[in-house]
Amino acid sequence: MTSPSFPSVPSRVSTYLCELFWQRVRALLLTFDAGWRLRDIRGDAIYYGVDGSNPGQSVQMLRDLFIGLSIDEPQDLPFVELPNGTSAHLHLIPDRDAFHVLLLDAAAERDRQRATQQLGNEQALASQAKSKAIGQLKQIRTELERQHAKLEEAHALKNALIATLSHEFRTPLTSIFGYLQLADRRAHGDASLHEALHAVRRNATYLFTLAENLLEYGRSDGAAPLLNPTPVDLDALAADLDAMFRPLAEEKGLDFRVSLTIDDVEQPVFDEIRLRQILVNLLSNAVRYTRHGEIAAEIVWRGGELSAVVSDTGIGIAAAHRDTVFMPFNRGGHAGRKGAGLGLSIVRRMVDQMRGTLAFESEVGRGSAFRVTLPCGRERAAAHADDAIAPRFWLQGRSILVADDDTDIAHLLEALLGDLGFRVRVVGDAQSAVVEAIAGRPDVLLIDVELSGLSGNAAVYKLRSRGYKGRIVTLSATATSEAREAALRAGADHYLTKPLNVEQFVHVMQQAASAGWNGGGDGSVGA
Amino acid sequence: MNAVAHKLCMLGDFGVGKTSLVARFVHSTFSEKYLTTVGVKVDSKEVALPGRAPMKLVVWDIAGRSQLDSLNMTYLRGASALLLVADGTRERSLHAALNLLMQSRTLLPDATIALAVNKLDLVEQWEVAPAALAELRRSLPVHETSARSGAGVEAAFADIATRLAQ
Ligand SMILES: Nc1nc2c(ncn2[C@@H]2O[C@H](COP(=O)(O)OP(=O)(O)OP(=O)(O)O)[C@@H](O)[C@H]2O)c(=O)[nH]1
Numbered sequence A: 001m002t003s004p005s006f007p008s009v010p011s012r013v014s015t016y017l018c019e020l021f022w023q024r025v026r027a028l029l030l031t032f033d034a035g036w037r038l039r040d041i042r043g044d045a046i047y048y049g050v051d052g053s054n055p056g057q058s059v060q061m062l063r064d065l066f067i068g069l070s071i072d073e074p075q076d077l078p079f080v081e082l083p084n085g086t087s088a089h090l091h092l093i094p095d096r097d098a099f100h101v102l103l104l105d106a107a108a109e110r111d112r113q114r115a116t117q118q119l120g121n122e123q124a125l126a127s128q129a130k131s132k133a134i135g136q137l138k139q140i141r142t143e144l145e146r147q148h149a150k151l152e153e154a155h156a157l158k159n160a161l162i163a164t165l166s167h168e169f170r171t172p173l174t175s176i177f178g179y180l181q182l183a184d185r186r187a188h189g190d191a192s193l194h195e196a197l198h199a200v201r202r203n204a205t206y207l208f209t210l211a212e213n214l215l216e217y218g219r220s221d222g223a224a225p226l227l228n229p230t231p232v233d234l235d236a237l238a239a240d241l242d243a244m245f246r247p248l249a250e251e252k253g254l255d256f257r258v259s260l261t262i263d264d265v266e267q268p269v270f271d272e273i274r275l276r277q278i279l280v281n282l283l284s285n286a287v288r289y290t291r292h293g294e295i296a297a298e299i300v301w302r303g304g305e306l307s308a309v310v311s312d313t314g315i316g317i318a319a320a321h322r323d324t325v326f327m328p329f330n331r332g333g334h335a336g337r338k339g340a341g342l343g344l345s346i347v348r349r350m351v352d353q354m355r356g357t358l359a360f361e362s363e364v365g366r367g368s369a370f371r372v373t374l375p376c377g378r379e380r381a382a383a384h385a386d387d388a389i390a391p392r393f394w395l396q397g398r399s400i401l402v403a404d405d406d407t408d409i410a411h412l413l414e415a416l417l418g419d420l421g422f423r424v425r426v427v428g429d430a431q432s433a434v435v436e437a438i439a440g441r442p443d444v445l446l447i448d449v450e451l452s453g454l455s456g457n458a459a460v461y462k463l464r465s466r467g468y469k470g471r472i473v474t475l476s477a478t479a480t481s482e483a484r485e486a487a488l489r490a491g492a493d494h495y496l497t498k499p500l501n502v503e504q505f506v507h508v509m510q511q512a513a514s515a516g517w518n519g520g521g522d523g524s525v526g527a
Numbered sequence B: 001m002n003a004v005a006h007k008l009c010m011l012g013d014f015g016v017g018k019t020s021l022v023a024r025f026v027h028s029t030f031s032e033k034y035l036t037t038v039g040v041k042v043d044s045k046e047v048a049l050p051g052r053a054p055m056k057l058v059v060w061d062i063a064g065r066s067q068l069d070s071l072n073m074t075y076l077r078g079a080s081a082l083l084l085v086a087d088g089t090r091e092r093s094l095h096a097a098l099n100l101l102m103q104s105r106t107l108l109p110d111a112t113i114a115l116a117v118n119k120l121d122l123v124e125q126w127e128v129a130p131a132a133l134a135e136l137r138r139s140l141p142v143h144e145t146s147a148r149s150g151a152g153v154e155a156a157f158a159d160i161a162t163r164l165a166q
């Protein structure tokens, strides 16, 4: 290697240049022997934070900088920040059995570069944050639009509901008033007063049924209602239907007939309110959509099965509407007439609940016939009794790990879960929850989000990022959809909010416990 | 007796928290303010290892880049360990970390490696999905860390130190 030479200048100039350069770069030169023993130190030691009289620490620092590098070759480390905050370009220059370490000032250059870099990085971060925020805003907007549409739909539904309500209430109310008038006129101790008052009661029952319909409709799908099977007096039921609908039918000039055939000696057992609701809904539709002809209800109790056919000679249902007649507020159901309302959708739902079948035949302009068959509710009654204890039965022995740092809540959860049949283990912080969950593989991990220290979400994330496959339920005091989504994104299966809704809590725990570790994978987890 | 010293380089995109992790590890401090690193800053800390002589980790906090440039290469020479750092709230920074890992492999084929996914305290804003890390764990040790709260920081460095000692 040829060493670079200065152009031939007077030696005074070259000395001057040398001094100038030495000053400008604030050079510090340290000379070491091969064992890193300091031989000589020249230049601005103080500027670099090197204590010339006791350089031990600085030497160690410099030594650390060249770990893994050869001291037999020149080394060049630009922009090294020193403990005192200055920045230096470091050079190692081998020199036979010794070497030199040369420090040149880089602070000004570093500051300039930092200013540009800082600006660039901050802009990049800001633009990333901006595009993320825009993305989120877009999402929020879509969500808002979706909710808006849902609200409009709900609004329309509500209006339709009210319209239906008033519509459906009008007829029986008319009847009630009619009978009341009658009762008024014959008020003096006549036996028919008795009958009139009966009629009032029946119609009140009818109203009650309608109200039940609405309630039934409003009930969420998730919470399946309990059936209440009791022995049913079919004669009384048939008589009630007759008394309820005959006046309505006759008022419209229709023939009306209720027939009852009882072949089984055994008494039928059904959820009577639902059974009545089914028949009342079918008959009230029949009366509403029939202008002339007849309406008939044939009820048969045979072979442990109740069948009922309600037929009319009304306007009928077009083939195009066959699939939609059982939908709530379907308008086209009966040849485009308004006010079809809830009746058939409720019938459908109840028949399903009672594990029966529902079918119909119809021809536009000729009439319709709806056939319902219901299996006797006796076994259902028994099965139902089993249902009630079943969850507890299969939660028995399931294990759950509870992580909550509020001891009162932890105790409450422990008691509740113990009652459900869980084997409960409680820990007080998120990190222990991670360790215990991986070690103990509980069927369910129930973890509070707002834990001090590591948050519940972070713990869930850590578990999932280690391939943890068990069910995780998070519990939080924040009831916003963002909080919920964040928890689910971190890997929770369910999100519950405080204060606890016990029914929902039990439901979720049952769901989580029954899913268990069947979520897939081999379930093995690395720490 | 002097503890054995090992050079550990922090590599990752800018702003992911390399400087903050070192500050947490070495000085137990944290600053919300972002001051980008130019070049490199070297710090060291002695790590006690159960049943072994203590080890000195010489930590090189290198300016953040999404690609290895020649300057980074200069700094990497002689390193025996790499702590790749990504920011959980920026999925891109994870790609950058993996990219850097690939590029540095040729230079340091035998280096002990770990990945720190930082800013765990902001887990609600993370773009990196848990499943992605579960997948990565098959091929390299992954630590979720928070320089801010300190979670996982000690463990990440201890993991590297332990493996260096073997
Ligand atoms: N919330 C949170 N913020 C963090 C964390 N770690 C770092 N930060 C912040 O992130 C920003 C960048 O942190 P730095 O440590 O400077 O990042 P760096 O990787 O060294 O960046 P460069 O030097 O530019 O490569 C700073 O504002 C820090 O306060 C963390 O664990 N949690």
Ligand SMILES: [Mg+2]
Pocket: B018, B019, B020, B035, B036, B037, B061, B062, B063, B064
């Ligand atoms: Mg930095």
